[in-house]
Amino acid sequence: MPDSILQLSNNQLDDQAEVLELLAKTLRQKRTEKKLSRRVLAEMAGVSQRYLAQIEAGKGNVSICVLQRVADALDSNLLKLLGRAEIKDTVAEKFAAASVEVQHAVLQTLSIHEKEKRIALIGLRGAGKSSLGKQSATALGIPFIELNNIVERLAGMPNGDIIAMYGVEGYRKLEGDALTEVFAMYKTCILAVSGGFVTSSHTYNRLINGCHTIWLQASAEDHMARVRAQGDLRPMKGYLQAMDSLRDILKERALDYERADVYLNTSNAREPIVLRSLLELIKQFDDK
Numbered sequence: 001m002p003d004s005i006l007q008l009s010n011n012q013l014d015d016q017a018e019v020l021e022l023l024a025k026t027l028r029q030k031r032t033e034k035k036l037s038r039r040v041l042a043e044m045a046g047v048s049q050r051y052l053a054q055i056e057a058g059k060g061n062v063s064i065c066v067l068q069r070v071a072d073a074l075d076s077n078l079l080k081l082l083g084r085a086e087i088k089d090t091v092a093e094k095f096a097a098a099s100v101e102v103q104h105a106v107l108q109t110l111s112i113h114e115k116e117k118r119i120a121l122i123g124l125r126g127a128g129k130s131s132l133g134k135q136s137a138t139a140l141g142i143p144f145i146e147l148n149n150i151v152e153r154l155a156g157m158p159n160g161d162i163i164a165m166y167g168v169e170g171y172r173k174l175e176g177d178a179l180t181e182v183f184a185m186y187k188t189c190i191l192a193v194s195g196g197f198v199t200s201s202h203t204y205n206r207l208i209n210g211c212h213t214i215w216l217q218a219s220a221e222d223h224m225a226r227v228r229a230q231g232d233l234r235p236m237k238g239y240l241q242a243m244d245s246l247r248d249i250l251k252e253r254a255l256d257y258e259r260a261d262v263y264l265n266t267s268n269a270r271e272p273i274v275l276r277s278l279l280e281l282i283k284q285f286d287d288k
Contacts, residue, residue: 024058030074044073051258116187120211126226127216128266129192137190147193150178172200198256212285215260219267220246
């Protein structure tokens, strides 16, 4: 039994690597045909050069929405970028041979309508998820949900106690359970998730497939100032070390956050202006 499970895992990894390699090759070829530098294409698609480099290297998880923006910038379409003509038979064969459970999971993942009108705000603590989320939900007359609150209710204890008892891994599992509840109960809402939510790739993939995602960005200095303004003075202890750690976290999670559909910088602007920009972004999703 262990050997068969290991073999299945290895086969899945091989399939994923094959698709990513094909995507990387096609993207490099089309960028060359258009005579575009990586920097120019990144600017046209609204993604970072670093993220584009990762895709062209065949590494990491790729957001379909981000990939669509890259395809649009290349005057191409998503299917061509994915090399559909070359892989469709292999994909069809694998799907037909898969178990009913696997087929159901694939169809659920590919179901675009699952997003409904759910908006998910991601970003580190202090980005403005709670404040802007509440205000935008009120303006739109829809529910605002903080996933942390559902996690606490499911566990029957405060978030700090959950982590102390079950660790970060246990907390991430509860976040997955909480997300399942949100998807079952709300077709329209604004959802704020924790800063570390994106580190659980499986749950994060579900969020991306089930919500329109917006990354609320902020400078490290603003993140720190806002956390302190919330009454958490722990960052005051070893301030310089805390700032270095914060910058490292922002850098480490950048590729994950960049998988969001759109980004909104909440630094260097008054909150009413940022709120107006956020509402405009949300309206764009409704118009599609």
